[in-house]
Amino acid sequence: MSYLELTARQRIPVIFDAGSFEEFLPPAARIASPHLAQLDAPVSFDDGVVVGRGRLDGRLVYGAAQEGGFMGGAVGEVHGAKLVGMLRRAIDEGADAVLLLLESGGVRLHEANAGLIAVSEVMRAMLDAREAGIPVVAIVGGANGCFGGMGISARCANTVIMSEEGRLAMSGPEVIETANGVEEFDSRDRALVWRTTGGKHRYLMGDCQVLVPDDTAAFRLAAIRAIEEIRAAGARLTLDELLTEQAMLARRIDLAEGAAEPMELWKRLGIAEPASVPMLDADAFLALAAGHRVQAGQGER
Amino acid sequence: MDWQTLATQLFPGGHDIVELEQFLSGGAQVAGRTVDVIGTTGHVPIGIEIALKQAQAILRTVQEHPGRPILILVDTVGQRLRHRDEMLGINSYMAHLGKCVDLARRRGHTVVGLVYDQALSGGFITSGLIASSCFALPQATIRVMGLPAMARITKVPEEHLTELAKDNPVFAPGPENYLRMGGLHGIWEGDLAGELARAIEDSPAQDERMALGRERGGRLLAQAVADAVRTGSHVRPA
Numbered sequence: 001m002s003y004l005e006l007t008a009r010q011r012i013p014v015i016f017d018a019g020s021f022e023e024f025l026p027p028a029a030r031i032a033s034p035h036l037a038q039l040d041a042p043v044s045f046d047d048g049v050v051v052g053r054g055r056l057d058g059r060l061v062y063g064a065a066q067e068g069g070f071m072g073g074a075v076g077e078v079h080g081a082k083l084v085g086m087l088r089r090a091i092d093e094g095a096d097a098v099l100l101l102l103e104s105g106g107v108r109l110h111e112a113n114a115g116l117i118a119v120s121e122v123m124r125a126m127l128d129a130r131e132a133g134i135p136v137v138a139i140v141g142g143a144n145g146c147f148g149g150m151g152i153s154a155r156c157a158n159t160v161i162m163s164e165e166g167r168l169a170m171s172g173p174e175v176i177e178t179a180n181g182v183e184e185f186d187s188r189d190r191a192l193v194w195r196t197t198g199g200k201h202r203y204l205m206g207d208c209q210v211l212v213p214d215d216t217a218a219f220r221l222a223a224i225r226a227i228e229e230i231r232a233a234g235a236r237l238t239l240d241e242l243l244t245e246q247a248m249l250a251r252r253i254d255l256a257e258g259a260a261e262p263m264e265l266w267k268r269l270g271i272a273e274p275a276s277v278p279m280l281d282a283d284a285f286l287a288l289a290a291g292h293r294v295q296a297g298q299g300e301r
Numbered sequence: 302m303d304w305q306t307l308a309t310q311l312f313p314g315g316h317d318i319v320e321l322e323q324f325l326s327g328g329a330q331v332a333g334r335t336v337d338v339i340g341t342t343g344h345v346p347i348g349i350e351i352a353l354k355q356a357q358a359i360l361r362t363v364q365e366h367p368g369r370p371i372l373i374l375v376d377t378v379g380q381r382l383r384h385r386d387e388m389l390g391i392n393s394y395m396a397h398l399g400k401c402v403d404l405a406r407r408r409g410h411t412v413v414g415l416v417y418d419q420a421l422s423g424g425f426i427t428s429g430l431i432a433s434s435c436f437a438l439p440q441a442t443i444r445v446m447g448l449p450a451m452a453r454i455t456k457v458p459e460e461h462l463t464e465l466a467k468d469n470p471v472f473a474p475g476p477e478n479y480l481r482m483g484g485l486h487g488i489w490e491g492d493l494a495g496e497l498a499r500a501i502e503d504s505p506a507q508d509e510r511m512a513l514g515r516e517r518g519g520r521l522l523a524q525a526v527a528d529a530v531r532t533g534s535h536v537r538p539a
Contacts, residue, residue: 024530031529031536034522035471039457051530077471081511081523085530092531107422109454111471112445114520116422117484117510120430121523123396124508127403149426155396170392170423171382179382196388207390237404239363245397246360249353252389262388 001216003141004165008050008065014216021054033076035111044070047078051086057224062090065101068144074108080118087125097135097227106148119149126156135230140166159226160208162199169197195262206294213282304342307417310493326358332498337362340374347424348381352394359401368409370501373428375416380423399427411504416441433504434486437476444474470519481519483510
Protein backbone atom coordinates (compact mmCIF):
# COMPACT_ATOMS: atom_id res chain seq x y z
CA MET A 1 0.00 0.00 0.00
CA SER A 2 1.36 3.42 -0.96
CA TYR A 3 2.15 5.58 2.09
CA LEU A 4 2.27 8.71 -0.06
CA GLU A 5 -1.37 8.46 -1.10
CA LEU A 6 -2.82 8.04 2.39
CA THR A 7 -4.14 10.76 4.67
CA ALA A 8 -2.68 11.23 8.16
CA ARG A 9 -5.61 9.36 9.69
CA GLN A 10 -5.20 6.49 7.25
CA ARG A 11 -1.48 6.22 7.99
CA ILE A 12 -1.82 5.83 11.76
CA PRO A 13 -3.54 2.39 11.80
CA VAL A 14 -1.24 0.89 9.16
CA ILE A 15 1.99 2.12 10.75
CA PHE A 16 1.06 1.46 14.39
CA ASP A 17 -0.27 -1.94 15.53
CA ALA A 18 -3.83 -2.14 14.20
CA GLY A 19 -6.43 -0.81 16.63
CA SER A 20 -3.86 0.23 19.25
CA PHE A 21 -3.76 3.99 18.72
CA GLU A 22 -5.50 6.30 21.18
CA GLU A 23 -5.79 9.90 20.02
CA PHE A 24 -5.21 12.79 22.43
CA LEU A 25 -7.53 15.78 22.02
CA PRO A 26 -9.46 14.21 19.12
CA PRO A 27 -11.61 16.23 16.71
CA ALA A 28 -14.62 15.66 19.01
CA ALA A 29 -12.97 18.11 21.43
CA ARG A 30 -13.44 20.72 18.66
CA ILE A 31 -10.21 22.60 19.31
CA ALA A 32 -9.37 24.55 16.16
CA SER A 33 -7.04 27.40 15.32
CA PRO A 34 -8.24 30.69 16.83
CA HIS A 35 -6.59 32.69 14.06
CA LEU A 36 -8.02 31.37 10.79
CA ALA A 37 -11.62 32.59 10.96
CA GLN A 38 -10.67 36.26 10.76
CA LEU A 39 -8.84 35.49 7.51
CA ASP A 40 -11.89 33.64 6.18
CA ALA A 41 -9.79 30.49 6.01
CA PRO A 42 -11.34 27.11 6.85
CA VAL A 43 -10.52 25.46 10.18
CA SER A 44 -10.09 21.81 11.06
CA PHE A 45 -11.00 20.28 14.41
CA ASP A 46 -7.64 18.56 14.60
CA ASP A 47 -5.76 21.62 13.26
CA GLY A 48 -4.03 19.35 10.78
CA VAL A 49 -2.32 16.93 13.14
CA VAL A 50 -3.24 13.70 14.92
CA VAL A 51 -1.38 13.06 18.20
CA GLY A 52 -1.64 10.13 20.58
CA ARG A 53 -0.12 6.87 21.72
CA GLY A 54 -0.27 3.34 20.48
CA ARG A 55 1.73 0.18 20.10
CA LEU A 56 4.38 -0.50 17.52
CA ASP A 57 5.39 -4.12 17.40
CA GLY A 58 4.13 -4.25 20.98
CA ARG A 59 6.16 -1.30 22.24
CA LEU A 60 4.49 1.77 23.76
CA VAL A 61 5.10 4.42 21.12
CA TYR A 62 3.76 7.99 21.17
CA GLY A 63 3.22 9.60 17.85
CA ALA A 64 1.86 12.22 15.53
CA ALA A 65 0.76 12.43 11.92
CA GLN A 66 0.55 15.73 10.09
CA GLU A 67 -2.21 16.10 7.49
CA GLY A 68 -0.84 17.55 4.27
CA GLY A 69 -4.37 18.08 3.01
CA PHE A 70 -5.04 20.79 5.58
CA MET A 71 -2.98 23.91 4.89
CA GLY A 72 -0.14 21.73 3.67
CA GLY A 73 0.41 20.33 7.17
CA ALA A 74 1.71 23.73 8.26
CA VAL A 75 2.27 24.45 11.93
CA GLY A 76 0.07 26.98 13.74
CA GLU A 77 -0.44 27.69 17.43
CA VAL A 78 -2.72 24.71 18.18
CA HIS A 79 -0.98 22.28 15.81
CA GLY A 80 2.38 23.02 17.42
CA ALA A 81 1.00 22.88 20.96
CA LYS A 82 -0.49 19.43 20.27
CA LEU A 83 2.92 18.16 19.17
CA VAL A 84 4.60 19.68 22.23
CA GLY A 85 1.94 18.28 24.60
CA MET A 86 2.33 14.80 23.12
CA LEU A 87 6.13 14.92 23.42
CA ARG A 88 5.92 16.07 27.06
CA ARG A 89 3.40 13.31 27.83
CA ALA A 90 5.72 10.76 26.22
CA ILE A 91 8.34 11.80 28.78
CA ASP A 92 5.87 11.86 31.71
CA GLU A 93 4.62 8.37 30.91
CA GLY A 94 7.95 6.78 29.99
CA ALA A 95 7.30 6.06 26.31
CA ASP A 96 9.46 3.47 24.56
CA ALA A 97 9.75 5.80 21.58
CA VAL A 98 8.18 8.69 19.65
CA LEU A 99 7.29 8.27 15.98
CA LEU A 100 6.51 11.38 13.92
CA LEU A 101 4.82 11.03 10.53
CA LEU A 102 5.85 14.40 9.16
CA GLU A 103 4.25 16.17 6.21
CA SER A 104 4.45 19.93 6.44
CA GLY A 105 5.30 23.13 4.63
CA GLY A 106 6.65 24.49 7.92
CA VAL A 107 5.32 27.59 9.64
CA ARG A 108 1.67 28.37 8.82
CA LEU A 109 1.80 31.87 7.41
CA HIS A 110 -1.78 32.65 8.48
CA GLU A 111 -0.51 32.70 12.05
CA ALA A 112 3.08 33.38 11.25
CA ASN A 113 4.54 34.54 14.57
CA ALA A 114 2.71 31.89 16.60
CA GLY A 115 3.80 29.22 14.13
CA LEU A 116 7.45 30.24 14.22
CA ILE A 117 7.59 30.16 18.00
CA ALA A 118 5.64 26.88 18.02
CA VAL A 119 8.11 25.15 15.70
CA SER A 120 10.99 26.15 17.99
CA GLU A 121 9.00 24.72 20.91
CA VAL A 122 8.53 21.46 18.98
CA MET A 123 12.29 21.25 18.39
CA ARG A 124 13.02 21.76 22.06
CA ALA A 125 10.37 19.24 23.09
CA MET A 126 11.83 16.64 20.68
CA LEU A 127 15.27 17.17 22.20
CA ASP A 128 13.75 16.99 25.71
CA ALA A 129 12.36 13.56 24.78
CA ARG A 130 15.76 12.43 23.54
CA GLU A 131 17.36 13.76 26.72
CA ALA A 132 14.94 11.54 28.64
CA GLY A 133 16.35 8.60 26.68
CA ILE A 134 13.34 8.24 24.38
CA PRO A 135 14.16 7.46 20.75
CA VAL A 136 12.57 9.94 18.32
CA VAL A 137 12.05 8.73 14.75
CA ALA A 138 10.71 10.83 11.86
CA ILE A 139 9.10 9.50 8.68
CA VAL A 140 9.06 11.71 5.58
CA GLY A 141 7.07 10.22 2.73
CA GLY A 142 4.03 12.42 2.12
CA ALA A 143 3.11 14.27 -1.06
CA ASN A 144 3.73 17.68 0.49
CA GLY A 145 7.23 16.83 1.71
CA CYS A 146 8.74 18.26 4.87
CA PHE A 147 9.92 21.83 4.61
CA GLY A 148 10.81 24.96 6.52
CA GLY A 149 10.87 24.66 10.28
CA MET A 150 9.64 21.08 10.11
CA GLY A 151 12.52 20.24 7.78
CA ILE A 152 14.77 21.45 10.59
CA SER A 153 12.75 19.64 13.25
CA ALA A 154 13.01 16.35 11.32
CA ARG A 155 16.79 16.57 11.68
CA CYS A 156 16.44 16.86 15.45
CA ALA A 157 15.15 13.27 15.48
CA ASN A 158 17.53 10.36 16.05
CA THR A 159 16.63 8.85 12.70
CA VAL A 160 14.89 10.09 9.55
CA ILE A 161 13.24 7.46 7.35
CA MET A 162 12.33 8.55 3.81
CA SER A 163 10.97 7.14 0.60
CA GLU A 164 12.36 8.21 -2.74
CA GLU A 165 9.15 10.21 -3.24
CA GLY A 166 9.56 12.04 0.07
CA ARG A 167 11.13 15.48 -0.04
CA LEU A 168 13.07 17.04 2.80
CA ALA A 169 14.40 20.61 2.61
CA MET A 170 14.26 24.09 4.04
CA SER A 171 12.89 26.55 1.45
CA GLY A 172 10.64 25.22 -1.28
CA PRO A 173 11.76 25.57 -4.90
CA GLU A 174 8.99 28.10 -5.60
CA VAL A 175 10.24 30.33 -2.79
CA ILE A 176 13.80 30.23 -4.12
CA GLU A 177 12.65 30.85 -7.68
CA THR A 178 10.57 33.83 -6.53
CA ALA A 179 13.49 35.29 -4.58
CA ASN A 180 16.35 34.66 -6.98
CA GLY A 181 14.94 33.80 -10.37
CA VAL A 182 14.28 30.74 -12.47
CA GLU A 183 18.00 30.47 -13.31
CA GLU A 184 18.68 29.87 -9.62
CA PHE A 185 16.11 27.08 -9.19
CA ASP A 186 13.51 26.17 -11.80
CA SER A 187 10.62 24.96 -9.67
CA ARG A 188 8.88 23.46 -12.71
CA ASP A 189 11.85 21.18 -13.42
CA ARG A 190 10.44 18.28 -11.41
CA ALA A 191 13.46 16.05 -12.02
CA LEU A 192 15.79 18.72 -10.63
CA VAL A 193 13.49 19.26 -7.64
CA TRP A 194 13.64 15.54 -6.85
CA ARG A 195 17.39 15.32 -7.38
CA THR A 196 17.81 18.23 -4.95
CA THR A 197 15.29 17.39 -2.21
CA GLY A 198 14.19 13.78 -2.76
CA GLY A 199 14.88 10.72 -0.64
CA LYS A 200 17.67 9.24 -2.72
CA HIS A 201 19.74 12.44 -2.65
CA ARG A 202 19.11 12.88 1.07
CA TYR A 203 20.17 9.29 1.69
CA LEU A 204 23.40 9.71 -0.28
CA MET A 205 24.19 12.97 1.51
CA GLY A 206 23.50 11.59 4.99
CA ASP A 207 20.41 13.68 5.73
CA CYS A 208 18.25 10.60 6.10
CA GLN A 209 19.48 7.37 7.58
CA VAL A 210 17.00 4.91 6.08
CA LEU A 211 15.47 4.79 2.60
CA VAL A 212 12.48 2.55 1.88
CA PRO A 213 10.10 2.02 -1.04
CA ASP A 214 6.83 4.00 -0.87
CA ASP A 215 5.08 1.20 1.01
CA THR A 216 3.40 1.33 4.41
CA ALA A 217 4.75 -2.07 5.49
CA ALA A 218 8.29 -0.98 4.60
CA PHE A 219 7.96 2.23 6.61
CA ARG A 220 6.54 0.33 9.57
CA LEU A 221 9.33 -2.24 9.56
CA ALA A 222 11.97 0.48 9.20
CA ALA A 223 10.49 2.36 12.17
CA ILE A 224 10.52 -0.78 14.34
CA ARG A 225 14.16 -1.45 13.43
CA ALA A 226 15.23 2.15 13.93
CA ILE A 227 13.70 2.22 17.40
CA GLU A 228 15.52 -1.00 18.34
CA GLU A 229 18.82 0.37 17.10
CA ILE A 230 18.43 3.70 18.88
CA ARG A 231 17.45 1.98 22.12
CA ALA A 232 20.65 -0.06 21.89
CA ALA A 233 22.87 2.94 21.04
CA GLY A 234 21.19 5.56 23.24
CA ALA A 235 18.78 8.30 22.22
CA ARG A 236 20.41 11.24 24.00
CA LEU A 237 22.10 13.94 22.02
CA THR A 238 25.79 13.89 22.91
CA LEU A 239 28.79 16.11 22.35
CA ASP A 240 30.46 13.28 20.41
CA GLU A 241 27.50 13.02 18.08
CA LEU A 242 27.56 16.74 17.41
CA LEU A 243 31.32 16.79 16.83
CA THR A 244 30.90 13.96 14.34
CA GLU A 245 28.03 15.79 12.67
CA GLN A 246 30.07 19.01 12.56
CA ALA A 247 32.84 17.16 10.72
CA MET A 248 30.39 15.48 8.35
CA LEU A 249 28.67 18.74 7.45
CA ALA A 250 32.04 20.38 6.82
CA ARG A 251 33.14 17.50 4.57
CA ARG A 252 29.95 17.90 2.58
CA ILE A 253 30.82 21.51 1.79
CA ASP A 254 34.26 20.38 0.62
CA LEU A 255 32.71 17.63 -1.48
CA ALA A 256 30.48 20.15 -3.26
CA GLU A 257 33.26 22.62 -4.08
CA GLY A 258 32.30 24.18 -7.41
CA ALA A 259 29.40 21.77 -8.02
CA ALA A 260 25.90 23.02 -8.82
CA GLU A 261 24.13 19.79 -9.73
CA PRO A 262 23.25 16.91 -7.37
CA MET A 263 24.38 14.32 -9.94
CA GLU A 264 27.87 15.81 -9.80
CA LEU A 265 27.90 15.18 -6.04
CA TRP A 266 26.79 11.58 -6.56
CA LYS A 267 29.60 11.13 -9.07
CA ARG A 268 32.11 12.53 -6.59
CA LEU A 269 30.79 10.03 -4.05
CA GLY A 270 31.84 7.29 -6.44
CA ILE A 271 28.58 6.49 -8.23
CA ALA A 272 29.73 5.59 -11.72
CA GLU A 273 26.52 6.38 -13.60
CA PRO A 274 24.70 9.07 -11.62
CA ALA A 275 22.16 9.59 -14.43
CA SER A 276 20.85 6.09 -13.74
CA VAL A 277 20.06 6.79 -10.07
CA PRO A 278 16.55 8.30 -10.50
CA MET A 279 15.49 5.22 -12.51
CA LEU A 280 16.47 2.60 -9.93
CA ASP A 281 13.98 0.96 -7.60
CA ALA A 282 14.71 1.22 -3.89
CA ASP A 283 16.52 -2.14 -3.58
CA ALA A 284 18.75 -1.57 -6.61
CA PHE A 285 19.48 1.95 -5.42
CA LEU A 286 20.41 0.79 -1.90
CA ALA A 287 22.77 -1.80 -3.37
CA LEU A 288 24.40 0.89 -5.51
CA ALA A 289 24.53 3.44 -2.69
CA ALA A 290 26.23 1.09 -0.22
CA GLY A 291 29.71 2.41 0.38
CA HIS A 292 29.06 5.64 -1.50
CA ARG A 293 27.13 7.66 1.08
CA VAL A 294 28.53 10.59 2.98
CA GLN A 295 29.95 8.72 5.95
CA ALA A 296 27.91 9.60 8.97
CA GLY A 297 29.13 9.00 12.46
CA GLN A 298 27.70 7.91 15.75
CA GLY A 299 23.99 8.35 16.16
CA GLU A 300 23.39 8.60 12.44
CA ARG A 301 23.03 5.24 10.89
CA MET B 302 22.46 49.70 15.73
CA ASP B 303 25.82 48.49 14.38
CA TRP B 304 27.43 45.69 16.33
CA GLN B 305 30.42 47.76 17.46
CA THR B 306 28.20 50.37 19.11
CA LEU B 307 26.11 47.60 20.62
CA ALA B 308 29.20 45.82 21.97
CA THR B 309 30.45 49.04 23.56
CA GLN B 310 27.16 49.41 25.41
CA LEU B 311 26.81 45.72 26.33
CA PHE B 312 30.39 45.25 27.52
CA PRO B 313 31.76 48.27 29.38
CA GLY B 314 34.29 45.81 30.86
CA GLY B 315 35.72 45.15 27.39
CA HIS B 316 35.48 42.58 24.63
CA ASP B 317 37.55 41.08 21.82
CA ILE B 318 34.77 40.30 19.35
CA VAL B 319 35.86 40.23 15.72
CA GLU B 320 33.88 40.25 12.50
CA LEU B 321 34.88 37.86 9.76
CA GLU B 322 32.64 37.72 6.69
CA GLN B 323 29.63 38.91 8.72
CA PHE B 324 30.24 36.25 11.38
CA LEU B 325 30.92 37.60 14.86
CA SER B 326 32.84 35.76 17.56
CA GLY B 327 34.92 36.52 20.59
CA GLY B 328 34.79 36.96 24.32
CA ALA B 329 33.52 39.71 26.58
CA GLN B 330 33.39 40.67 30.23
CA VAL B 331 29.95 40.79 31.84
CA ALA B 332 29.68 41.66 35.53
CA GLY B 333 33.14 40.34 36.19
CA ARG B 334 32.89 37.07 34.30
CA THR B 335 33.75 35.99 30.77
CA VAL B 336 30.97 35.39 28.28
CA ASP B 337 31.50 33.92 24.80
CA VAL B 338 29.79 35.82 22.02
CA ILE B 339 28.75 34.56 18.59
CA GLY B 340 26.50 36.13 16.04
CA THR B 341 25.95 37.64 12.64
CA THR B 342 25.82 41.14 11.25
CA GLY B 343 24.91 43.06 8.09
CA HIS B 344 21.54 41.25 7.89
CA VAL B 345 23.48 38.32 6.41
CA PRO B 346 21.35 35.46 5.07
CA ILE B 347 22.12 32.30 7.04
CA GLY B 348 23.66 29.88 4.58
CA ILE B 349 25.29 26.56 5.36
CA GLU B 350 28.77 28.00 6.04
CA ILE B 351 27.76 30.60 8.57
CA ALA B 352 25.40 28.18 10.32
CA LEU B 353 28.29 25.75 10.65
CA LYS B 354 30.68 28.45 11.92
CA GLN B 355 28.25 29.40 14.68
CA ALA B 356 27.84 25.73 15.61
CA GLN B 357 31.60 25.25 15.70
CA ALA B 358 32.06 28.23 18.02
CA ILE B 359 29.45 26.87 20.41
CA LEU B 360 31.02 23.40 20.43
CA ARG B 361 34.39 25.00 21.15
CA THR B 362 32.98 26.81 24.17
CA VAL B 363 31.36 23.60 25.40
CA GLN B 364 34.67 21.74 25.09
CA GLU B 365 37.07 24.38 26.34
CA HIS B 366 35.06 26.45 28.81
CA PRO B 367 32.45 24.32 30.54
CA GLY B 368 29.63 26.39 31.97
CA ARG B 369 30.64 29.68 30.38
CA PRO B 370 27.57 31.70 29.32
CA ILE B 371 27.03 32.30 25.61
CA LEU B 372 25.45 35.37 24.00
CA ILE B 373 24.06 35.05 20.46
CA LEU B 374 23.78 38.36 18.61
CA VAL B 375 21.09 38.02 15.94
CA ASP B 376 20.97 40.03 12.72
CA THR B 377 19.81 38.13 9.66
CA VAL B 378 17.29 38.34 6.83
CA GLY B 379 16.64 34.62 7.29
CA GLN B 380 17.91 31.48 5.63
CA ARG B 381 19.80 31.87 2.37
CA LEU B 382 17.51 31.18 -0.60
CA ARG B 383 19.88 29.37 -2.96
CA HIS B 384 19.74 26.06 -4.79
CA ARG B 385 23.20 25.11 -3.55
CA ASP B 386 22.17 25.50 0.10
CA GLU B 387 19.16 23.27 -0.48
CA MET B 388 21.22 20.73 -2.42
CA LEU B 389 23.58 20.49 0.53
CA GLY B 390 20.72 20.15 3.02
CA ILE B 391 20.60 23.54 4.74
CA ASN B 392 17.89 22.23 7.06
CA SER B 393 20.48 19.83 8.47
CA TYR B 394 22.96 22.68 9.04
CA MET B 395 20.26 24.71 10.79
CA ALA B 396 19.22 21.71 12.88
CA HIS B 397 22.86 21.09 13.77
CA LEU B 398 23.22 24.68 15.01
CA GLY B 399 20.02 24.33 17.04
CA LYS B 400 21.22 21.04 18.54
CA CYS B 401 24.55 22.64 19.51
CA VAL B 402 22.71 25.44 21.33
CA ASP B 403 20.46 22.86 22.98
CA LEU B 404 23.43 20.76 24.12
CA ALA B 405 25.23 23.80 25.51
CA ARG B 406 22.15 24.78 27.51
CA ARG B 407 21.76 21.27 28.93
CA ARG B 408 25.42 21.20 29.95
CA GLY B 409 24.98 24.30 32.05
CA HIS B 410 25.81 27.10 29.65
CA THR B 411 23.20 29.82 29.90
CA VAL B 412 22.54 30.85 26.30
CA VAL B 413 21.04 34.31 25.77
CA GLY B 414 19.82 35.50 22.37
CA LEU B 415 19.65 39.19 21.48
CA VAL B 416 17.99 40.46 18.31
CA TYR B 417 19.78 43.75 17.81
CA ASP B 418 18.75 44.43 14.21
CA GLN B 419 16.76 41.94 12.10
CA ALA B 420 15.49 38.43 12.72
CA LEU B 421 13.58 36.44 10.14
CA SER B 422 12.17 32.94 10.27
CA GLY B 423 14.79 30.32 9.41
CA GLY B 424 17.75 32.31 10.64
CA PHE B 425 16.09 32.92 13.99
CA ILE B 426 14.53 29.58 14.82
CA THR B 427 17.82 27.80 15.56
CA SER B 428 19.56 30.73 17.23
CA GLY B 429 17.58 33.09 19.48
CA LEU B 430 14.47 30.93 19.57
CA ILE B 431 16.30 27.89 20.93
CA ALA B 432 18.37 29.79 23.52
CA SER B 433 17.63 29.77 27.26
CA SER B 434 16.07 33.19 26.82
CA CYS B 435 15.78 35.69 23.99
CA PHE B 436 15.58 39.48 24.00
CA ALA B 437 15.43 42.29 21.47
CA LEU B 438 16.22 45.95 21.18
CA PRO B 439 13.08 48.07 20.66
CA GLN B 440 14.06 49.10 17.14
CA ALA B 441 14.68 45.51 16.01
CA THR B 442 12.64 43.89 13.23
CA ILE B 443 11.33 40.39 13.87
CA ARG B 444 9.08 38.58 11.44
CA VAL B 445 8.41 35.48 9.43
CA MET B 446 7.86 37.46 6.24
CA GLY B 447 6.57 40.85 5.18
CA LEU B 448 2.84 41.44 4.91
CA PRO B 449 2.89 41.81 1.06
CA ALA B 450 4.47 38.36 0.64
CA MET B 451 2.14 36.95 3.28
CA ALA B 452 -0.83 38.39 1.39
CA ARG B 453 0.34 36.70 -1.82
CA ILE B 454 0.75 33.30 -0.25
CA THR B 455 -2.33 33.29 2.01
CA LYS B 456 -4.44 35.02 -0.68
CA VAL B 457 -5.75 37.40 1.97
CA PRO B 458 -5.77 41.03 0.75
CA GLU B 459 -2.85 43.02 2.11
CA GLU B 460 -5.15 45.80 3.41
CA HIS B 461 -7.04 43.22 5.44
CA LEU B 462 -3.79 41.84 6.90
CA THR B 463 -2.54 45.35 7.67
CA GLU B 464 -5.78 46.13 9.49
CA LEU B 465 -5.68 42.89 11.49
CA ALA B 466 -2.01 43.38 12.28
CA LYS B 467 -2.80 46.56 14.21
CA ASP B 468 -4.10 44.73 17.24
CA ASN B 469 -3.29 41.08 16.59
CA PRO B 470 0.24 40.02 17.47
CA VAL B 471 -0.01 36.86 15.40
CA PHE B 472 0.78 38.47 12.01
CA ALA B 473 2.49 41.74 12.69
CA PRO B 474 6.25 42.08 12.68
CA GLY B 475 8.00 43.70 15.61
CA PRO B 476 9.51 42.79 18.95
CA GLU B 477 6.50 43.89 21.01
CA ASN B 478 4.37 41.24 19.28
CA TYR B 479 6.95 38.53 19.93
CA LEU B 480 7.08 39.70 23.52
CA ARG B 481 3.31 39.34 23.91
CA MET B 482 3.41 35.86 22.39
CA GLY B 483 6.19 34.70 24.72
CA GLY B 484 8.78 34.39 21.94
CA LEU B 485 10.85 37.08 23.60
CA HIS B 486 11.51 37.25 27.31
CA GLY B 487 11.98 41.00 27.24
CA ILE B 488 12.86 44.14 25.31
CA TRP B 489 16.00 45.92 26.45
CA GLU B 490 16.19 49.67 26.76
CA GLY B 491 18.63 51.86 28.62
CA ASP B 492 21.24 49.94 30.62
CA LEU B 493 22.06 47.12 28.18
CA ALA B 494 24.99 45.85 30.24
CA GLY B 495 22.78 45.55 33.31
CA GLU B 496 20.03 43.83 31.31
CA LEU B 497 22.51 41.28 29.96
CA ALA B 498 23.95 40.54 33.40
CA ARG B 499 20.43 40.00 34.77
CA ALA B 500 19.47 37.78 31.80
CA ILE B 501 22.51 35.57 32.38
CA GLU B 502 21.56 35.22 36.05
CA ASP B 503 17.85 34.66 35.55
CA SER B 504 17.41 32.64 32.36
CA PRO B 505 15.08 29.67 32.81
CA ALA B 506 16.33 26.14 32.21
CA GLN B 507 12.94 24.98 30.91
CA ASP B 508 10.95 26.21 27.94
CA GLU B 509 8.33 28.47 29.53
CA ARG B 510 7.35 30.49 26.50
CA MET B 511 3.79 29.16 26.21
CA ALA B 512 3.09 30.27 29.76
CA LEU B 513 4.60 33.68 29.01
CA GLY B 514 2.42 33.99 25.91
CA ARG B 515 -0.67 33.24 27.97
CA GLU B 516 0.24 35.63 30.79
CA ARG B 517 0.89 38.42 28.33
CA GLY B 518 -2.28 37.77 26.36
CA GLY B 519 -0.61 37.20 23.00
CA ARG B 520 -0.90 33.43 22.68
CA LEU B 521 -3.90 32.23 24.61
CA LEU B 522 -4.36 28.65 23.44
CA ALA B 523 -0.89 27.10 23.19
CA GLN B 524 -0.33 26.38 26.89
CA ALA B 525 -3.93 25.21 27.39
CA VAL B 526 -3.76 22.83 24.41
CA ALA B 527 -0.34 21.45 25.34
CA ASP B 528 -1.55 20.88 28.93
CA ALA B 529 -4.77 19.22 27.78
CA VAL B 530 -2.85 16.84 25.52
CA ARG B 531 -0.25 16.17 28.21
CA THR B 532 -2.73 15.39 30.96
CA GLY B 533 -5.56 13.90 28.91
CA SER B 534 -7.98 16.60 30.05
CA HIS B 535 -10.10 19.22 28.38
CA VAL B 536 -8.72 22.49 27.12
CA ARG B 537 -9.09 25.17 29.78
CA PRO B 538 -9.14 28.54 28.09
CA ALA B 539 -6.95 31.24 29.57
